[in-house]
Amino acid sequence: MLFKTLAKSEFQKLVEAILATNEVIGPKQVGSRVDGRPIHQYLPITSFAELDLGYETTELSAKTYFLPFQETLSSFRFGESDWEQQIRYRIQPRAIIGLHACDINALLKLDRVFERDNFPSPYYISRRRNTFIVGIDHMPGERCFCRSVGADVVTHGFDLFLTEIVGDRYVVAIDSDRGFNTLNLVKSEALTEEDTQEYVAARKRIAAGFKTKVDADNLPNLLDLEFDSPVWKQWGNKCLSCGSCAMSCPTCYCYGVSEKVSMDFSEGQKEKKLHSCNLVDFALVAGGHNFRPNRQSRLKYRYYHQHRGFVEAYDQPKCVGCNRCGHVCLAGINPPDVISDLQVEERQ
Ligand code: SF4
Ligand code: SF4
Numbered sequence: 001m002l003f004k005t006l007a008k009s010e011f012q013k014l015v016e017a018i019l020a021t022n023e024v025i026g027p028k029q030v031g032s033r034v035d036g037r038p039i040h041q042y043l044p045i046t047s048f049a050e051l052d053l054g055y056e057t058t059e060l061s062a063k064t065y066f067l068p069f070q071e072t073l074s075s076f077r078f079g080e081s082d083w084e085q086q087i088r089y090r091i092q093p094r095a096i097i098g099l100h101a102c103d104i105n106a107l108l109k110l111d112r113v114f115e116r117d118n119f120p121s122p123y124y125i126s127r128r129r130n131t132f133i134v135g136i137d138h139m140p141g142e143r144c145f146c147r148s149v150g151a152d153v154v155t156h157g158f159d160l161f162l163t164e165i166v167g168d169r170y171v172v173a174i175d176s177d178r179g180f181n182t183l184n185l186v187k188s189e190a191l192t193e194e195d196t197q198e199y200v201a202a203r204k205r206i207a208a209g210f211k212t213k214v215d216a217d218n219l220p221n222l223l224d225l226e227f228d229s230p231v232w233k234q235w236g237n238k239c240l241s242c243g244s245c246a247m248s249c250p251t252c253y254c255y256g257v258s259e260k261v262s263m264d265f266s267e268g269q270k271e272k273k274l275h276s277c278n279l280v281d282f283a284l285v286a287g288g289h290n291f292r293p294n295r296q297s298r299l300k301y302r303y304y305h306q307h308r309g310f311v312e313a314y315d316q317p318k319c320v321g322c323n324r325c326g327h328v329c330l331a332g333i334n335p336p337d338v339i340s341d342l343q344v345e346e347r348q
Helices: 008-021 102-112 123-131 176-183 193-208 219-225 228-236 244-248 297-312 324-330 337-345
Strands: 001-009 023-032 038-046 071-079 081-086 094-099 131-136 158-167 169-174 187-188 255-261 266-272
Touching: 001 008, 001 176, 008 023, 008 094, 008 169, 008 176, 038 131, 102 123, 102 297, 123 131, 131 176, 158 176, 158 193, 158 219, 169 193, 219 297, 219 337, 228 297, 244 297, 244 324, 297 337, 324 337
Parallel strands: 023 094, 094 131, 131 158
Antiparallel strands: 001 169, 001 187, 023 038, 071 081, 071 266, 158 169, 255 266
C-alpha cells in the first residue's frame, strides 16, 4: 500500500474533479432527531459543500448502490415465432466519498458472495467495478462495535482511504491504479516521519474510542451450544417481523426473484427484490409449509447467518458491527444485548 498526505483544501479540489466525470454519492445530513443529533444518508451530491464527512453513521448503508432493493434482471419480448431478451447491468461511473472502514469491509464480504467462482453476479460486479471508493476514518459512535468483529480497519477494497492528521491534512492510503491516478490530479506529498507518527497516534485514538464492545471470541461455538436457549424466545417474542434490520444491514443480501408476464403474453420481466429472513414468508415453500413459522426461529437464524454460517463458509463473521440493525429496530433488538444474553446463559 502506498501512503501520501493531502491538504484538506486539495481534497476539496479532488472531489470537484471526481464530480466532473462521475455520479457522486456521499454522506448528507437529511434531518435531525428530537435530541438534535443529525440524521445522515448516503445520497447523490452535486457539490463538495453538500458532503458532511463528520457524520457518525447513516440510517441505511451504501449497499443500495450495489444491491438495490429492486432491480430488473432481464426483460423479454415475445414475437410470432421468436423472442428476444434484454439484460442491462452496465452503469455509468460512480464514486462514493466518505465510506467508513466497516462499510468497506461489508463490501468485501459481499464481494466474497457475489464474485465467487461458480456463480458470479454480473449485476453486482459491474456496479462494484464502476464505483470509485474514497473511505475515511472516524471516531466510533456510541453503538459501533466494529472493532469487536475486526471491521474497524480496512486494508483493501477501496481506491483511496483518508485518516485525518494535524494541520488540516489527511494521510491517504492508495489501493488502486485509478486511486493513484486520480490523486495525481491534485497536489499530494510524501509522508514524513512526523506524519507517520501522527497517523499511528490517530489510529490509536480511534481504537481507544470504542464504547460498545461485544465478546465475539468463540461466538460460532457458543451459538451451536445455545441453539435451544430461551434467549431466542425472549428476544423473538419482541420481534415485529418487519425486516428493517436486514434492509438497513450493509451485509444482508438475501433476495427473491419473480417473473411477470403481460396479460397478452407479449412481454415479461424477471425481477429481483431483497428479502429479509425475519419476514414471515421467508421460509414458506410450495405446498404451504413454512420452515420458520415463528419469530424466534427467524430471529435466531438471522444471528446464525451473521455469526455462525458465514464464518463456516468464509472464515469471518458477516456482521461488521455497525449496529444499524439495533438502531432501526422498533423492538430494541440489537446484537450487543442479544449476544451478551447468550453469554450470560452459557455461564449459568
Ligand atoms: S429484529 Fe427488529 S428490525 Fe428486525 S424484524 Fe424484528 S422487529 Fe424488525
Ligand atoms: S447485523 Fe447489524 S450490526 Fe451487524 S452488520 Fe448488519 S446491521 Fe450492522
